[in-house]
Each structure stands twice: as structure tokens, then as C-alpha cells.
Amino acid sequence: MADLDVIADxxxxxxxxxxxxxxxxxxxxxxxxxxxxxxxxxxxxxxxxVLQESFVNIWNHIADYSSARSxxxxxxxxxxxxxxxxxxRRPNQERGDEDYDLLVEALxxxxxxxxxxxxxxxxxxxxTECLKQLTGNQRQTIMLAYTHGLSHGELAQHLRQPLGTVxxxxxxxxxxxxxxxxGSEAAN
Amino acid sequence: MxxxxxxxxxxxxxxxxxxxxxxxxxxxxxxxxxxxxxxxxLVAAWQERLAPLGETIEPVEPPAQVWRxxxxxxxxxxxxxxxxxxxxxxxxxxxxxxxxxxxxxVYLAILAPGPSAPQTRVVVLAGQxxxxxxxxxxxTRQKGPRRLxxxxxxxxxxxxxxxxxxxxxxxxxxxxxxxGLVDTRPTQELVVPEPRAQAIDDAAGMAMSVEPAGGxxxxxxxxxxxxxxxxxxx
Numbered sequence: 001m002a003d004l005d006v007i008a009d010x011x012x013x014x015x016x017x018x019x020x021x022x023x024x025x026x027x028x029x030x031x032x033x034x035x036x037x038x039x040x041x042x043x044x045x046x047x048x049x050v051l052q053e054s055f056v057n058i059w060n061h062i063a064d065y066s067s068a069r070s071x072x073x074x075x076x077x078x079x080x081x082x083x084x085x086x087x088x089r090r091p092n093q094e095r096g097d098e099d100y101d102l103l104v105e106a107l108x109x110x111x112x113x114x115x116x117x118x119x120x121x122x123x124x125x126x127x128t129e130c131l132k133q134l135t136g137n138q139r140q141t142i143m144l145a146y147t148h149g150l151s152h153g154e155l156a157q158h159l160r161q162p163l164g165t166v167x168x169x170x171x172x173x174x175x176x177x178x179x180x181x182x183g184s185e186a187a188n
Numbered sequence: 189m190x191x192x193x194x195x196x197x198x199x200x201x202x203x204x205x206x207x208x209x210x211x212x213x214x215x216x217x218x219x220x221x222x223x224x225x226x227x228x229x230l231v232a233a234w235q236e237r238l239a240p241l242g243e244t245i246e247p248v249e250p251p252a253q254v255w256r257x258x259x260x261x262x263x264x265x266x267x268x269x270x271x272x273x274x275x276x277x278x279x280x281x282x283x284x285x286x287x288x289x290x291x292x293x294v295y296l297a298i299l300a301p302g303p304s305a306p307q308t309r310v311v312v313l314a315g316q317x318x319x320x321x322x323x324x325x326x327x328t329r330q331k332g333p334r335r336l337x338x339x340x341x342x343x344x345x346x347x348x349x350x351x352x353x354x355x356x357x358x359x360x361x362x363x364x365x366x367x368g369l370v371d372t373r374p375t376q377e378l379v380v381p382e383p384r385a386q387a388i389d390d391a392a393g394m395a396m397s398v399e400p401a402g403g404x405x406x407x408x409x410x411x412x413x414x415x416x417x418x419x420x421x422x
């Protein structure tokens with residue numbers, strides 16, 4: 001994973017219209033961002049469109065980015081996720097039945113245990129600790145929703161649970177995460 | 189219609205970031221983000237909180253065609269390859285005091301302007317560490333020249349034989365426009381005549397470079413850019 005200070009510097013240069021810096025930014029971050037799009041969209045042709053649109057957006061709106069507000073990868077990932085989710089949720093653009101079946105096959109059956117390891121960064125460790133405080137159902141629905149872009153309805157179908165139950169798991173899980181992370185955010 | 193209940197706002201922001209907010213509710217949220225800075229802050233906080241979930245996602249190399257398409261879309265005209273090489277960002281500490289690094293950090297953006305009423309806009313220029321060095325403020329949407337109020341908060345020494353030149357960054361692919369020279373006095377005023385004056389209101393940001401005494405001989409930055417800041421836009 002690229003060094004984050006390098007990414008921030010590249011973005012500053014992009015803001016001054018340095019296209020070589022933009023090419024380097026793409027080289028360092030595109031695989032990760034493409035992975036995000038592919039995981040949500042499940043189709044590479046869609047993911048390629050989204051990646052392309054996202055990077056054009058990043059170039060055009062780089063002056064909107066402020067390092068005081070978010071880490072560079074968080075900002076770029078949010079752009080890709082939002083575009084992917086918007087793409088998915090366009091009318092008549094639901095994932096096809098065949099796609100959905102493939103998706104269901106590919107998902108893990110059991111809830112990820114409390115030992116899900118997210119990574120070594122400080123933010124990742126804080127979130128890992130807080131995820132442990134959720135129930136298995138809360139944790140699973142949140143992770144599936146985030147990484148796979150599953151809607152409440154798709155989650156309910158996949159987990160064979162009532163819609164209301166899934167919504168409650170997510171809402172309670174998010175509340176607990178916020179409470180727990182605000183504790184560690186305050187400590188830092 | 190904007191949700192006012194703080195708990196509801198928090199829940200909406202969280203589910204928007206998570207991805208479970210859909211359809212009309214999602215579109216409402218996206219519209220509301222444009223003029224609701226409080227909601228933008230909530231969303232940004234959730235993005236940071238949940239970002240590590242993305243660390244489980246495997247990178248996948250995209251096909252080369254994607255980059256070619258991106259390149260084609262961001263350069264409508266001729267290449268400008270040579271120009272930015274003049275800025276010497278990552279080399280040339282020679283004109284800059286050793287205490288100050290040449291690399292830049294993007295710093296904060298301020299103030300939601302009304303579209304037609306005059307507003308005070310402030311750009312904070314900062315150096316690499318993000319520490320503010322100077323602020324430039326002015327009244328927008330007025331006829332006539334702009335009086336830029338420059339406040340120097342902190343600065344590195346200015347070597348003899350050099351000058352600091354303030355540049356407006358119009359955004360997009362347009363070149364920086366000089367606003368004049370500044371020195372180390374804590375408060376200064378720069379008067380920018382028309383037609384440049386109007387363009388400042390829509391500037392993407394400002395930057396300051398170290399130039400030879402008297403300013404850049406070329407009309408574009410020739411020395412290292414040591415401070416930089418951006419205007420917010422909605």
C-alpha cells in the first residue's frame with residue numbers, strides 16, 4: 001500500500017495541474033480503488049466505467065479535497081464507492097438474477113468471528129476492537145453492506161431474515177460502533 | 189426537507205456512507221450535502237470511521253485502456269507537459285530556508301458564500317505541515333477592483349534578492365495569475381484591478397512562490413511554491 005504522505009503530496013501537485021503527478025497517483029491507487037468497484041458491482045465492465053469516471057472526477061475536483069478533513073485514500077475511496085452505489089441503484093440497473101446468484105454463492109455463510117483482522121494501521125486496529133463489541137449478526141450485515149454494497153433487501157434475502165430484523169442489526173451495530181470509536185477518537 | 193433531529197441525521201449519514209441508504213432517500217441525501225455543512229461533517233466522520241473495512245478488499249489491476257480513457261478525458265487541448273516542470277516542487281531548496289520544506293500540503297477551505305450577496309471569502313495558505321502561514325481575504329461580488337487583505341501569520345525568512353509572489357489558481361487547466369508581491373509585514377493590502385478582480389471570486393485557490401526580486405520575469409511561477417491554499421466551493 002502506497003505511503004500516505006506520498007499520496008497527499010501527489011494530490012497537492014494534481015491540484016496545480018501536474019499531470020505526471022496524476023499519472024503517478026493513478027499508478028499507486030488504481031488497483032485498490034478498482035478492487036472496491038469490482039467488489040460492489042460484480043461486473044468488470046461496470047467497474048471500469050466507474051473507475052474512469054471516478055478518476056476524472058478526482059482530477060476535476062481535487063481542489064475540493066482538504067487534508068484537514070479526510071485522509072486522501074478515504075476521499076478517493078468515497079468517490080469510487082458513491083459512484084458504484086449510484087450505478088447499482090440506477091433504475092433498471094439492479095444486478096441481474098444470474099449475477100445475484102453468483103454473488104450469493106460467493107458470500108461466506110457464517111458470521112465473521114470477532115477475530116476479523118482489518119489491518120495494522122491505528123484506525124484499523126481501533127475499528128477491529130470496536131467490531132468485536134458487536135454481535136455476529138450486526139458485524140456481518142455491516143461488513144457485507146460496506147464491502148459488497150448490499151442493500152437491506154439483498155441482505156435480508158441472503159441471510160434469510162425479515163427486512164426489519166436486518167435494518168435493526170445495522171442500525172444498532174452502527175450506533176455501537178460510533179459510541180466505541182468516539183472513545184478512541186477522543187483518546188487520539 | 190432537511191432532517192433536523194440529531195440522531196436521525198447521524199443515522200442517515202451512517203447509512204449513506206455504509207451504502208444502505210437507497211433510492212429517493214439517497215438522492216435526497218446527496219442534494220442536502222450540497223448546502224448542509226453539518227451533514228457533510230457527519231458523512232466525513234463516518235467515512236473515516238468505516239474506511240478500514242475497505243482494507244479487506246483485494247486490489248485488482250484495471251486494464252490499461254481505462255487509464256488511456258482517463259487521460260483523453262482530462263486533456264481537451266494540447267499537452268502542457270513542460271510548464272509545471274518549472275515549479276521545481278521537489279527539488280531546489282536553494283531559494284528557501286532550510287526550516288521550510290518544499291513539499292505542499294493542502295489545507296483548509298473556508299466559508300459558504302451566498303451566490304449573489306457579497307461575502308467575505310478567506311483562503312488560508314499553508315506550508316507542508318499544514319500550519320497556516322498567511323490568510324488572504326476579500327469581499328466578493330462587488331464592482332470594481334478587489335482589495336485583498338493579506339495577513340501573515342508565520343513565515344520563513346525572506347532571503348535578500350528574492351520576492352514572494354501571490355498567485356490566483358483559476359482551477360481546471362488554466363494557468364496561475366499573478367496578484368502581486370507580498371512581504372513579511374503582518375498586515376498588507378493588495379489591490380487587484382479589473383478584469384482580474386471578478387475572476388478571484390471563483391478562484392479554486394491561491395499559492396505563493398519564491399521569485400527573484402521584482403517578481404517573476406515570465407508572468408508565471410518560476411520558483412518553488414511554498415504556501416498554498418484552496419477556496420471551498422459548494
